[in-house]
Amino acid sequence: MGEANVIYYNLLRDKSFDAGLTTKKQRRQETEAPEDEPPRGRTPGAGMAGDLDAGEFQGGARVMSGKLKVHVNQDKCQGHARCKSLAPDLFDLDEYGNAHEIGDGSVPAGLEDKAYLAQSNCPEIAIEVTEE
Amino acid sequence: MSDSAIMPEHPPVLDWVHDFDHTDPRWTEDPFPIWEVLRSASPVVHTKRFLGCYMPTTYEAVKEIAYDTEHFSSRRVIVRDARPEITSRAPPITSDPPEHKPAKQLLLPPFTPDGMQKLEPRVRAICNELIDSFIADGKCDAAARYTKHVPVRAIAHMLGIPEKDGDLFIKWIHEILELGIKDDQILMQAVREMTGYFAGHVEQRRKQPTDDLISALMQAKGKDGQPLDDEHVLGSLRLLLVAGIDTTWSAIGSALWHLAKTPADRERLVREPELMPTAIEELLRAYSPVTMAREVMKETVISGCPVKPGNMVLLSFPAANRDPAMFTDADKVQIDRKENRHAAFGLGIHRCVGSNLARMEMTVALEEWLKRIPDFSLDPAGKVSWSEGTVRGPRQLPFLFKKAA
Numbered sequence: 162m163g164e165a166n167v168i169y170y171n172l173l174r175d176k177s178f179d180a181g182l183t184t185k186k187q188r189r190q191e192t193e194a195p196e197d198e199p200p201r202g203r204t205p206g207a208g209m210a211g212d213l214d215a216g217e218f219q220g221g222a223r224v225m226s227g228k229l230k231v232h233v234n235q236d237k238c239q240g241h242a243r244c245k246s247l248a249p250d251l252f253d254l255d256e257y258g259n260a261h262e263i264g265d266g267s268v269p270a271g272l273e274d275k276a277y278l279a280q281s282n283c284p285e286i287a288i289e290v291t292e293e
Numbered sequence: 294m295s296d297s298a299i300m301p302e303h304p305p306v307l308d309w310v311h312d313f314d315h316t317d318p319r320w321t322e323d324p325f326p327i328w329e330v331l332r333s334a335s336p337v338v339h340t341k342r343f344l345g346c347y348m349p350t351t352y353e354a355v356k357e358i359a360y361d362t363e364h365f366s367s368r369r370v371i372v373r374d375a376r377p378e379i380t381s382r383a384p385p386i387t388s389d390p391p392e393h394k395p396a397k398q399l400l401l402p403p404f405t406p407d408g409m410q411k412l413e414p415r416v417r418a419i420c421n422e423l424i425d426s427f428i429a430d431g432k433c434d435a436a437a438r439y440t441k442h443v444p445v446r447a448i449a450h451m452l453g454i455p456e457k458d459g460d461l462f463i464k465w466i467h468e469i470l471e472l473g474i475k476d477d478q479i480l481m482q483a484v485r486e487m488t489g490y491f492a493g494h495v496e497q498r499r500k501q502p503t504d505d506l507i508s509a510l511m512q513a514k515g516k517d518g519q520p521l522d523d524e525h526v527l528g529s530l531r532l533l534l535v536a537g538i539d540t541t542w543s544a545i546g547s548a549l550w551h552l553a554k555t556p557a558d559r560e561r562l563v564r565e566p567e568l569m570p571t572a573i574e575e576l577l578r579a580y581s582p583v584t585m586a587r588e589v590m591k592e593t594v595i596s597g598c599p600v601k602p603g604n605m606v607l608l609s610f611p612a613a614n615r616d617p618a619m620f621t622d623a624d625k626v627q628i629d630r631k632e633n634r635h636a637a638f639g640l641g642i643h644r645c646v647g648s649n650l651a652r653m654e655m656t657v658a659l660e661e662w663l664k665r666i667p668d669f670s671l672d673p674a675g676k677v678s679w680s681e682g683t684v685r686g687p688r689q690l691p692f693l694f695k696k697a698a
Contacts, residue, residue: 239640239641239642239644240401240644240648241638241644241648242405242406242648242649243574245406246406246570254405254406254407256401256402256405257398257401257402257405258401258402258404258405258406258649278631281631281632281634282574282632282633282634283634284634284635284636284638284640285640285641286634
C-alpha cells in the first residue's frame with residue numbers, strides 16, 4: 162500500500178487531480194457504447210430468450226438485460242463498500258472508497274438478486290434499483 | 294480489575310431509564326437487556342451523570358443524530374465525567390463540517406479495499422505467527438495472545454512504527470478510552486505521551502522520509518495547498534492508533550467468543566467458509582464494539598424527544614444494531630442474515646475510516662483461527678472479562694482446544 166499512497170499523495174498535490182478523475186469517468190461512459198442498451202418500451206416478457214445468456218461478457222462488452230438499473234446516490238454514499246463486496250459486477254469504488262454503479266448501471270440478467278442484495282445492505286440507503 | 298483502586302466510582306444505577314451509566318459494571322458485563330429496558334421506555338433517554346447526557350435507544354434516533362451535524366458536534370467523541378476545554382483535536386473524527394471533509398479525504402485512499410488487499414498477506418502471516426506461539430498448549434487467553442496483537446501489528450505496519458511498541462499503544466488506549474472517562478489527569482498524560490512518541494517519528498522522517506502513512510500524512514497538503522500543520526498530523530496519527538486497535542481487538546474477540554460458545558455456528562463456518570463475509574457482518578451487528586459521542590450545540594427534537602444544549606449524547610451504534618424495529622430477531626445472531634444495514638461503523642459523514650481494514654483483519658483472523666483451531670470452547674476454569682465504556686470487547690478470553698498433533 163505504500164506505493165499506492167505515494168502515488169495518491171502526489172496526485173493530491175497535483176492540481177489536475179480532479180480533472181484526471183473526470184477524464185476517467187468520461188472514459189468509462191465512452192466505453193459503454195449506447196448501442197449496448199436494449200431498446201426501451203418492450204412489452205413485459207419480450208426478449209426473454211435473448212436475455213437468458215445476457216450478462217456474459219461478449220468480446221469484452223457486457224450485454225445488458227435492460228430490465229433493472231442500479232444507481233448510487235453520491236450525496237448519500239459514505240463508502241461503507243457493502244455494495245462492492247456483495248455485487249462486484251455492478252458496483253465499483255473510487256479513489257476515496259466511495260461507490261458508483263458500473264457503466265450506466267444496467268443489471269445483467271442473472272444479477273438481479275445481487276442488485277437487490279446490495280440495496281438492502283447499504284447502511285446509508287444510497288442505492289436505487291429501478292425497473293426500466 | 295486493579296483499575297478500580299484509582300478510579301472514582303460511580304454510584305450503582307437504581308433507575309436505568311432516568312439515570313443510565315455506560316460505565317456501570319452490569320452494562321459492561323451484559324448491556325443488551327439494559328438497552329431493551331431503555332428502548333421500551335423512550336427513543337431518547339437522559340441521565341444527569343456525565344454533566345448531562347442523552348442516549349438515543351433506537352436505530353432511527355441514532356441515525357437522526359448521526360446525520361444532524363447542525364445541532365450535534367463531534368468535537369467531543371467520548372462521554373466523560375468532566376468536560377474540560379478542548380486542547381487537542383484528532384481530525385477528522387473530532388471535526389465538523391466544513392473542516393471534516395478535507396481532513397477525512399486525506400485519510401481515505403490508503404484505507405480502500407484495494408489498499409487492504411495489499412496488507413492482507415502480512416496480516417495472515419501475523420495471525421499464524423501468533424497461533425504458532427500457543428497452539429501446542431491446548432489452551433490460551435485469546436484476548437491477550439491473539440485478538441489484541443492482530444490490529445496492533447497491522448496498524449503499526451501501516452503507520453511505519455515498530456510492532457514491538459504494541460504494549461505501549463495498548464497502555465495509552467486503555468488510559469484514553471477507559472480510565473480517561475473518569476480521570477482527566479490520566480487522559481491528558483496519555484495524550485501527551487502519544488504526541489511525544491509520534492513527534493519523534495515525524496522528526497525522523499523530516500530528515501529521511503519513509504514509505505508509510507506517517508510520511509504520507511506529512512507530505513499531504515491541506516485545502517489551502519499548504520502542508521498540514523504538526524498539530525493536525527499528530528492528531529490524525531493519534532486517532533489512527535487509538536481507533537485502529539481497541540476496536541478491531543474487540544470485534545475479533547467478540548466474534549471468537551460467540552463461536553466458542555455456539556458450536557453450531559462454528560461448525561457451519563468451518564463447513565461453509567464462503568459464508569464468512571455474511572457472518573462477519575452479522576457478528577459486527579450483534580457485537581458492535583464502538584459507541585461514539587456527540588455534544589448538543591442547539592436545541593432540537595429527536596424522534597419526538599426534546600434535546601437541549603449543554604448535554605452530551607451517547608451515540609450507541611451497538612444499541613441501534615439491536616433494535617427490533619430495524620432487524621428481525623434483533624437479539625439473535627444469524628450468521629446467514631441476508632439483509633443487514635447495521636451501523637457498526639457509524640452512519641453519515643463520520644463512517645469509520647478504517648472499516649475496510651477492520652473487516653479484512655476480522656476475516657483473516659477468523660479464517661486462520663478456524664483453519665488451525667476449528668474446535669474450541671470457553672475454559673470453564675477461566676473468566677471472560679469485558680472492556681468498559683467507549684469500546685466493548687473481551688479483554689480476557691480463556692479458551693480450551695485440542696493440542697496440535
